[in-house]
Amino acid sequence: MDLRIAKTHESIQQALLVLLKEKPLEEITVSELCRIAKINRGTFYLHYKNIHGVFEKYFEEIVEDLKCSIHAPYHEIDQGVEDLEADMIQIFHHVKKYEPFYCIVFDEQIPMKYYYMLFHSIRTFVAEIASFLQKGEPLNLPDFQISYQTNAIMGILLEWHQEGYVTSPAELNWYLIRFITERHL
Amino acid sequence: MDLRIAKTHESIQQALLVLLKEKPLEEITVSELCRIAKINRGTFYLHYKNIHGVFEKYFEEIVEDLKCSIHAPYHEIDQGVEDLEADMIQIFHHVKKYEPFYCIVFDEQIPMKYYYMLFHSIRTFVAEIASFLQKGEPLNLPDFQISYQTNAIMGILLEWHQEGYVTSPAELNWYLIRFITERHL
DNA sequence: GAAGATATTGTACAACTGTTCAATAAAAAT
DNA sequence: ATTTTTATTGAACAGTTGTACAATATCTTC
The missing domain is CATH 1.10.10.60 (Homeodomain-like)
Structure with a gap:
């Protein structure tokens, strides 16, 4: 080099x-x-190419850190609700850790690109959980359902951003698990 | 004038x-x-202020049209799953109707602003449904759950965009109702 | 350490941005 | 129809963008 x-x-x-x-x-x-x-x-x-190219490089590292955070304590066996909780809360801790960056990423003026980067990262995670929970079943979840679930989680992040990151990651995770496990609407 | x-x-x-x-x-x-x-x-x-100011004006009208589409056939009484379906599918018909514009809105390079405009429009709708279904209950849904639900729906739109708007609105609606009414993951 | 490879620099260019100002044109008000 | 109001124009400004080129500096390799 x-x-x-x-x-x-x-x-x-x-x-x-x-x-x-x-x-x-x-x-x-x-x-x-x-x-x-x-x-x-x-x-x-x-x-x-431009200023965004620089920020993108940065954000790539941040997203990489999220991937590590989620998969670091990955339990091969018996992924129950408790382990799911443990994994999900990592997302909130991660965003809190890089709060100044996510203030930028979720800003009105900023291109969708970074949203998509985060989306794809979380989507991979959601897809893994889904295939894990449904193993044995021949029918795997359609892409639409994975994106539905993934973006639902990101909806919590959007709301979090809008309220100024006041709520604690623990409380957000409590909400999330409740939303996932309870029937909707 | x-x-x-x-x-x-x-x-x-x-x-x-x-x-x-x-x-x-x-x-x-x-x-x-x-x-x-x-x-x-x-x-x-x-x-x-700039080019985006012009596009925003346009998109404001489009979002306004969505609001009309959803609330046009609004049934005051007995909002069951059937009526919910009828309302939800309007969202997909709407996006299909303005497909060229949504191709722009969901583009990587485009600011989040337009995503938020659509988000807030659908969010109002989701909040109304939620308060309608839960009337009687003293505890109304927290903001986080409304945003969770709203962005979940938008997750379907994102997936739709990515696959090139191939799937029909009817099928998307079938998915959506299934995702909403079934337990997740 | 010398030779070769290549990253950086300075300069220049045409085009775009956002703003200002006086002059002009066109609309509204009487 | 004339006056008043105000939107539009043209010109000019400093600053930015993206690109190109030869000249220079710096690194790698042998």
């Missing part, structure tokens, strides 16, 4: 963090970021 | 439709739109 590339990437990522402390992502310009990062603007375009 | 303003608005909205036929929303510039609309660029900024 070329040291120059590594250094450039570091400067850019660091500059983004600096700028995010004073203004919203959508107001940050490439020119400004390059001035902070002390790199040529042309160099920026050699590595990223 | 000033005729000049009305004429300007018409020109701008019409120009957006023309440009949307040849390129994605995110690639349309204010300058280009003003050339098509044959208005001064300064005039544009007198009425809209």
